[in-house]
Amino acid sequence: MKRLGLITLMIAMVVATSCKNENADKNVDATADEQITDAQMKEKASKKADSKPMGNRIAMGLESKSESTATGKVLFTEEDGVVKFEAYLMGLDPGTHAIHIHEKADCSSADGKSSGGHWNPTHTAHGKWGAAEGYHKGDIGNFVVDESGNGKITMETDEWCIGCGDENKDIVGKAIIVHQGTDDFTSQPSGAAGARVSCGGIIK
Numbered sequence: 559m560k561r562l563g564l565i566t567l568m569i570a571m572v573v574a575t576s577c578k579n580e581n582a583d584k585n586v587d588a589t590a591d592e593q594i595t596d597a598q599m600k601e602k603a604s605k606k607a608d609s610k611p612m613g614n615r616i617a618m619g620l621e622s623k624s625e626s627t628a629t630g631k632v633l634f635t636e637e638d639g640v641v642k643f644e645a646y647l648m649g650l651d652p653g654t655h656a657i658h659i660h661e662k663a664d665c666s667s668a669d670g671k672s673s674g675g676h677w678n679p680t681h682t683a684h685g686k687w688g689a690a691e692g693y694h695k696g697d698i699g700n701f702v703v704d705e706s707g708n709g710k711i712t713m714e715t716d717e718w719c720i721g722c723g724d725e726n727k728d729i730v731g732k733a734i735i736v737h738q739g740t741d742d743f744t745s746q747p748s749g750a751a752g753a754r755v756s757c758g759g760i761i762k
Contacts, residue, residue: 614720618758620734622649623670626755627707632734634720634760641718641729643698646710647736647756650703656741656751657711659696660733663759670754673733675747679726686743687713696732697749700741721762734758 620630627649635642645657661674676684677696685693695718701711719727739752 614762616720616730616760616762618734618760620647620736620756620758621665622755623665623668623757624738624753624755625668626650626738626753628736628756630736630756630758632758634718634729636718636720639719640714640716641720642712642714643718644710644712645701645734646708647701647703648708650707650709650736650755651738652703652705652707654700654702654740655709655755656700656737656739656749657698658694658735658737658741658748658751659698659729659760660735661696663731663733663761665733665757665759670735670757673735673754673757673759677729677732678747684743684745684747684749689743695726697741697743729760730762732760734760 614634614636616634618632618634620628620632622628628647629649630645630647632646633642633644635644647655647657659677661677662672664672664674666672676694678684678694680695682692682694684697685691687693687697687699698711698713701709703709717727718729721730722728734757735754736756737751737753738755739750741749741751743749
């Protein structure tokens with residue numbers, strides 16, 4: 559009888575110890591899960607802190623005007639208050655050509671003149687970009703076209719913005735115009751750059 563009681567006591571102790579160990583294992587697993595979760599959260603927070611906003615972006619095409627074969631692709635990207643402009647032009651005559659921002663995103667006319675004159679919100683004289691004598695906000699400048707009819711031009715400025723609403727900086731609602739000739743940076747009001755051979759509206 560005593561032996562039976564002893565055996566029963568031993569079984570009870572084994573079961574109790576087993577349950578205690580199992581609970582301990584669960585607690586260890588729970589602690590590990592919490593540690594992993596904390597580590598993952600810290601990693602996500604670090605990545606978020608290191609990431610930069612993509613900023614505003616407008617990609618657009620240029621269509622032929624004035625019976626030319628000129629076309630192109632333009633990309634505007636704004637980040638940290640600076641707008642980067644990239645233009646890739648095709649179908650042009652080899653040599654130097656002018657490119658400007660004009661007043662209106664209207665390329666409906668065959669000669670591109672529906673886009674109006676140069677974008678000039680500050681009412682200054684036409685000139686080379688950055689000139690002390692003055693220049694239009696749309697006076698991008700000239701670029702060179704190779705023997706295959708291809709050319710490109712890039713620039714960055716904090717004098718433009720994309721959709722900010724500032725009439726002296728906002729390029730949305732304007733147009734990109736490529737000219738047949740070269741901007742002489744002197745003739746008023748447009749640099750005597752010749753016919754408008756390609757046009758594209760800057761629309762967000």
